[in-house]
Amino acid sequence: MKSYAIAVSLLFLGCDGTTGTAPALDAATAVDAPDDTGPACPAALGTPAARTAVPTRGPLDDVLRLNHLQAKGTHNSYHLRPAIVGPDWDYSQAPLDEQLESQGVRALELDIRWDHRCGRFRVFHLPILDARSTCDLFTDCLAIVRRWSDAHPSHHPLFLQIEPKDAWDAPTTELRLTAMETEILSVFPRDLVITPDEVRGGAASLPEAIRTQGWPTLGVSRGRVLFFIDRSDALRDVYTHGRRDLAGRLAFIDSAMGDPFAGVMVLNNASGANVPEAVRAGYLVRVFSWTAGDAVLDPAVTAAGLAAGAHILSTDFPGTARGGVEGVRIPDGNPSRCNVLTAPAGCTSAAIESLPR
Secondary structure, eight states: OHHHHHHHHHTOBOTTSOBOOOOOOOHHHHSSOOOOOSOOOOSSOOOOOOOOSOOOOOTTTTTOBGGGEEEEEETTTTBOOOSSOOGGGOOOOOOHHHHHHHSOEEEEEEEEEEETTTTEEEEOSBTTTBOOBSOOBHHHHHHHHHHHHHHOTTSOOEEEEEEEOOOOOHHHHHHHHHHHHHHHHTTSOGGGBOOHHHHHTTSSSHHHHHHHTOSOBGGGTTTOEEEEEOOOSHHHHHHTTTTTOOTTOSSEEBOOTTOTTOSEEEOOOTTOTHHHHHHHTTOEEEEEOOOTTOSSOOHHHHHHHHHTTOSEEEESOSSBOGGGOBOOOOTTOSSSEEOTTTOOTTOOHHHHOOOOO
């Protein structure tokens, strides 16, 4: 990865697109310095408008909860095929709103990288080699999702997976995480975000709340978003206040059974025995389905994830896969469906989501 930093230093382009001299890269930026060739960063963050539209209630909105559904997600939802294609990068995703509107996607993944020259996050996979994206700034991507959500306020909650790609040093991590939350709140007002504090309520911990109270119902969740961070290293230690809790935080974070902050789990292997265990315990679980690196696109992979009760099946192919093969879909979904392990009797796909125009 350090070679990317060297290349960026040699090919440096300023935030305004003009050629300049690259600043010295410190330890926090040298690992994942961005290929900063996008448009100039806005001078300031905006203030989000309040939601005016009222969601249409479903027939089981006081019964069905967030963990009672199964939805399709996309991996690297912003990704565009690079000029030099590696096997794992050989795919392009549709614009985020098209995924939500036409492909039945209800979970999106955004990789964010700190642009130290402009003080904002950009969204792309790898510097130089795999840097193409359908939306440049983190706030650009979020704004696309917000506009679609405003136009369809009755959707079941959208799941937004955020993967910070930078390796920040310890003093910097809290600052960057605060900046991430600030950017989110410049697009989505807090009342549209399902937060860990909301789920925990008066319980001593998130796991206790999930066990005794359950996740929020669809009736209080429609038209809203839930963020979770895909990191399980020292960054998680900082975000969870030393692996203690998510008090005051805006997003959930990857966790494991027994963690006092457990709520959402990124379990990539759909066939793993720990998937149904976590689902039955009440946690939200994300798994992989087909990705560009798979030699064979086997429908059994998707079937295994669904049978295991995974809530989010994330794929590189939400529409059409290689060779014109139909991509991943949620059988009987509308676009999502009732969870095979957790949904109560009487649940229907239409009760989870049936969007009026």
